[in-house]
Amino acid sequence: MAKDLPTLEDVARMSGVSTATVSRALNAPKRVRPETLARITDAVAQLGYTPHFGGRALASNRTFTVGAVIPTMENAIFARGLQALQEQLSAQGVTLLVSTSNYDPDEEAAQVRALLGRGVDGMVLIGEARDAQVYTLLERRGVPFVLVWTWRPDCPWPCVGFDNAEAARAMAQQVLDLGHRRIAMIAGITRGNDRAAARVDGVRGALDAHGLSLPADRLVESDYSLEAGAEAARRLLAQTPRPTVILCGNDVLAAGAYAAIRDAGLSVPADISVTGFDDIDLAHVLSPGLTTVHVPHRRMGEAAARMLLAMGADGAAPDGVALQTGIVRRGSLAAPPPG
């Protein structure tokens, strides 16, 4: 299949220098005389030369690649952060390799191994909860990695994110302040997902502080999909008395809840309020706009990139980066209906 590509040697021959000089011309242009550089540049262009990746990886023991394993590409949750990550990395000549785990820890471990096999220079992982073996593996290999979408004061690994529990607590607090007392939650599947679990904890904490609780029948765990979110909401709507507000573990779940509420002939927020988490585009497209926790997607991606590049250079273990979240008030949250 693949035809023979021009190699460094071809370029060297055509420009009348040695391969070493060509290599330098490409990697450290200022260490070669301008005129030779020009000849080489010409030859490169004429031949359409591109460095051979494998050769480079072999000789330099670097791949200029970082890997990221995210749960899914099917919704936009991770898209914006990834985009930012990629932009930062490619500005430094580093390629981003993305793969997905479908929220399955074993699958994630497999993807990590695959990425390591490809010799990635660094790795970005979502959240903190995973088999200890994965961390062991990463450390044995000496591959720098950073965790994103989570942050807590005493996290043992470099992480860039925010305090999911605190953000969820703040949202619940806001809901309480409006007078809601029959509060329900649709959470993501908490098993193997520390962000989903932390968000539940945060809500619990706020309720506890008010002498309330989140009874089992007011908490539904659900896959992060529209359909599953709608199904979960249906279960909550069937209860008597009906909750006056549904706190959702993310915006996709909230969108599903909207659909169920609409199908039930109810309206947001007159009959029932809804809140989300993540602030993806979806949140302000919904009608009414979704009140949600704003997450600094792009800044997370950018900070992760910077941190990874720094770790590759210094080899030092950096401090985590704690970013702020905030609550975006839109139409979906109002005081509970009377009665």
Add this chain to the structure above:
Amino acid sequence: MAKDLPTLEDVARMSGVSTATVSRALNAPKRVRPETLARITDAVAQLGYTPHFGGRALASNRTFTVGAVIPTMENAIFARGLQALQEQLSAQGVTLLVSTSNYDPDEEAAQVRALLGRGVDGMVLIGEARDAQVYTLLERRGVPFVLVWTWRPDCPWPCVGFDNAEAARAMAQQVLDLGHRRIAMIAGITRGNDRAAARVDGVRGALDAHGLSLPADRLVESDYSLEAGAEAARRLLAQTPRPTVILCGNDVLAAGAYAAIRDAGLSVPADISVTGFDDIDLAHVLSPGLTTVHVPHRRMGEAAARMLLAMGADGAAPDGVALQTGIVRRGSLAAPPPG
């Protein structure tokens, strides 16, 4: 940074055979005696050996990698198809490398070069419109590639997709059948984007066939973003008389239009109808649900994977695959308001 990893030679030493045998044990297990194989397998496990990607690429001239360049990850348009592509490929031990062009042809060309430099065994590109140089490059390199999201009878390259013009024409036809005559369109930027252009052509064709036309002030080109879509819609809503329907080049633009319409105190579809294109999740989350062109995302991704793998094996240039689209009627399209 990266610690020294075990190599083939380490495994060979530990199991008391030559590197050649270890290599065979890994790549063609049945060509080595069961007992030696067992010893080798043990050593591999003990050392935690993983083949070095660069070395393998260098020696075998294959990377078991295919690349895809998509316009953006920021919305979900390409996500589902990519996911399907990735699933199919990884089932065959092939890794998918994704990069983005931000709808910029030059950027796309750069990404293609970068991917080629990494020695991808195949490539997936979106649509047909790009600099001839890119095609030349691909063919000179002998790297199999397939175009997705587009199909037409006489496309000179292998493509998997659908007829964008025909799908848009059908949608416009449906709108005409409902009695609409003041028809406006928000299209994607057509320059460098054959899908966007084809969708405009399709709408034009339907109108022409009815003795109507799409005057310049009823056609707005817009970036594929919510904000830009809303802005475009605002311009159209300001006209007198107002259009009775806005055909949008994709669902994201339509969602933007919804927002503008809502802000203008109007309602869909009572005051104005809206249609989309792509049928991403967004379309049935909007309220009312968006009437849109359903695109077979997953089947496109799967077919592309199959085609690419086949091309890698046979080396033959396969026929294109034409998939069907369909119109999904939801609440956003109704007969025009009287008057």
Add this chain to the structure above:
DNA sequence: TTGTACGCGTTATCAG
């Protein structure tokens, strides 16, 4: 069935 030996394209060291 197994081993030897070479080459893949690049970088890096060291002389010049």
Add this chain to the structure above:
DNA sequence: CTGATAACGCGTACAA
């Protein structure tokens, strides 16, 4: 500033 040349880890003729 430039050139020889030795790695880098693996696959694969070819030989045994």
